[in-house]
Amino acid sequence: MLSRPAPLATAPGPAAPAPAPAVQGGAQAVDRALGLLAAVGRAPAEGATLATLAEAAGMSKPTARRLLISLIAAHLVEQDHGSRAYHLGPGAWLLGLRAGRRHDMARLAADCVARLAAESGDSAFVVVPQGDEYLCLTRIEGAHPVRTHAMLAGDRKPLGAGAAGIALLAALPEAEAQAALRRLAPALDARMGEDAAAHVAGDVARARATGHALNPGRVVAGSWGIGVPVLWPDGRPAAALSIAAVETRMGPAREEDLARLLRAEAATLADRLAHHLTPERMLP
Numbered sequence: 001m002l003s004r005p006a007p008l009a010t011a012p013g014p015a016a017p018a019p020a021p022a023v024q025g026g027a028q029a030v031d032r033a034l035g036l037l038a039a040v041g042r043a044p045a046e047g048a049t050l051a052t053l054a055e056a057a058g059m060s061k062p063t064a065r066r067l068l069i070s071l072i073a074a075h076l077v078e079q080d081h082g083s084r085a086y087h088l089g090p091g092a093w094l095l096g097l098r099a100g101r102r103h104d105m106a107r108l109a110a111d112c113v114a115r116l117a118a119e120s121g122d123s124a125f126v127v128v129p130q131g132d133e134y135l136c137l138t139r140i141e142g143a144h145p146v147r148t149h150a151m152l153a154g155d156r157k158p159l160g161a162g163a164a165g166i167a168l169l170a171a172l173p174e175a176e177a178q179a180a181l182r183r184l185a186p187a188l189d190a191r192m193g194e195d196a197a198a199h200v201a202g203d204v205a206r207a208r209a210t211g212h213a214l215n216p217g218r219v220v221a222g223s224w225g226i227g228v229p230v231l232w233p234d235g236r237p238a239a240a241l242s243i244a245a246v247e248t249r250m251g252p253a254r255e256e257d258l259a260r261l262l263r264a265e266a267a268t269l270a271d272r273l274a275h276h277l278t279p280e281r282m283l284p
Helices: 020-041 050-057 061-073 090-100 105-120 163-170 174-192 196-210 252-276
Strands: 077-079 086-088 123-130 133-140 156-158 213-215 223-231 237-246
Touching: 020 050, 020 061, 020 086, 050 061, 061 077, 105 123, 105 133, 105 237, 105 252, 123 163, 133 163, 156 174, 163 174, 163 196, 163 213, 163 223, 163 237, 174 196, 196 213, 223 252, 237 252
Parallel strands: none
Antiparallel strands: 077 086, 123 133, 123 237, 133 156, 213 223, 223 237
8 A cells, every 4th residue: 555655844934925926927017008008098190000009118019919909808999990000999088088087187277278268369278297298188279360280189298399398397496307308308309400408498497587488489480389387386387378379479578468368377277276186186
């Protein structure tokens, strides 16, 4: 009759937790999927190809494809059957709709932007900072028949590109703004031409001195803009309001008039933010 072998002796001491590598790997997969979802969200209206998304998210095409299949299954992403391009799906829209009830800067700023457009006759905007970029939430047209094509709702730009981006940089502590400009120099130069970052640094200094930012056609020739930051109670920039107009409508006297309009609406919006939102509840 066979006897059961004796159990192997084990060294004393606590055993290492086995699940840790799996948890770590799972977290990495989630991070990658979220990065890919963000890349889809930044895609233009025609969507993005697999190759473009993989490059933007810093992963191989096979990995991107596997993650996109999971995101499609969750209805967060969809693929156009004709072009094969990827777009945000209905699940992403629903999440955004629900988040908007809590993080609705666009709603809180709607009447401010509408008044700016009505009183100036030009295009008015509200934007929010997102890291080294800013996102345009709302654009409302004024009555003037000649309009600029500076920015549309949903557009992202690097801080410093345009009046709103200058205003947001100027609202940061000086050392923080300088560090951001160093990081942004390649993006600004690529978008606005050689030495753009140096010009933007001068624009930021001028904005601090005057209380409003002026973009003298640096992004789009002939399209000027003026902007002011909207601040949290702690002084950090929460948003920026801006007005864009053709160059012939932005003389020195009118610049001051528009700056007064912007500062008044920024004060109104800042008061609302102090009662409705906190920085932790804003868009990331």
